[in-house]
Amino acid sequence: MPDGPLLEFIGVSHTYPDGTVALSDIDAAIAAGERVALLGPNGAGKSTLMLHANGVLRATAGEVRVAGVSVTDATVRQARERIGLVFQDPDDQLFMTSVFDDVAFGPQMSGLAMHEVEHRVHEALHAVGLADVASKSSHRLSFGQKKRVALATVLSMRPDVLVLDEPTSNLDPRSRRQMVELLRSLDATLVVATHDMDLAWTLAERAIVLDGGRVVADGPAHEVLQDAALMEAHGLEVPHAARCRS
Numbered sequence: 001m002p003d004g005p006l007l008e009f010i011g012v013s014h015t016y017p018d019g020t021v022a023l024s025d026i027d028a029a030i031a032a033g034e035r036v037a038l039l040g041p042n043g044a045g046k047s048t049l050m051l052h053a054n055g056v057l058r059a060t061a062g063e064v065r066v067a068g069v070s071v072t073d074a075t076v077r078q079a080r081e082r083i084g085l086v087f088q089d090p091d092d093q094l095f096m097t098s099v100f101d102d103v104a105f106g107p108q109m110s111g112l113a114m115h116e117v118e119h120r121v122h123e124a125l126h127a128v129g130l131a132d133v134a135s136k137s138s139h140r141l142s143f144g145q146k147k148r149v150a151l152a153t154v155l156s157m158r159p160d161v162l163v164l165d166e167p168t169s170n171l172d173p174r175s176r177r178q179m180v181e182l183l184r185s186l187d188a189t190l191v192v193a194t195h196d197m198d199l200a201w202t203l204a205e206r207a208i209v210l211d212g213g214r215v216v217a218d219g220p221a222h223e224v225l226q227d228a229a230l231m232e233a234h235g236l237e238v239p240h241a242a243r244c245r246s
């Protein structure tokens, strides 16, 4: 693995075909082992940025680099092996007839032998606490289970960086707690876009705040998240856990 950042956004801008400017000149670099919360109000550009991390969307200006390699048509496949993107809506990720097949899909596509594919599926489902549902249809699972299976479909690729868009959105309190504990248990480089300030507080060492498609803060999570004026200015709030401390 190279010494430099695993994931870099260099002057990334994105304008959607309808003219909406979603990102303007984003610079950020994620190093191995970092856990980064990407915060910002609705429409800030979080999801758009996540979709640039593995080439689902391409920058209209600037560059995304994965392990030092610029993401282009020629390199997007290798970028996707390194950067695992978990969509906000699990129905965008799960499309096979069984949980096993969904989690096996990536490893199969990358040409691994069947015994290795099975090993990966078992490992990933075990990590998300769902080893017992492998033969079920993904569509029969609860929403919380679907969110965890969606994560497993990415873990089975053993990516270098896990990028998750709103992993706790729409979960009931118990499912949310399970997801938070699960994310905390992963020994992975993480970028998590979230509105869940307490998730950011318990999970991340670094917080990047986006608003209006621009980076408005990037620093140690305990500093950024306790900056009440900053949080207020960008439609966020200081996490409960941080307020209890002070």
Ligand SMILES: Nc1ncnc2c1ncn2[C@@H]1O[C@H](COP(=O)(O)OP(=O)(O)O)[C@@H](O)[C@H]1O
Pocket: 016, 017, 018, 020, 021, 022, 040, 041, 042, 043, 044, 045, 046, 047, 048, 049
């Ligand atoms: N497919 C799209 N076409 C046009 N505009 C879009 C599209 N997706 C998102 N946007 C716009 O881009 C901006 C950033 O959206 P998004 O990345 O979804 O923000 P966030 O995830 O922070 O809520 C918003 O103004 C949103 O309306």
Ligand SMILES: [Mg+2]
Pocket: 046, 047, 048, 165
């Ligand atoms: Mg979003």
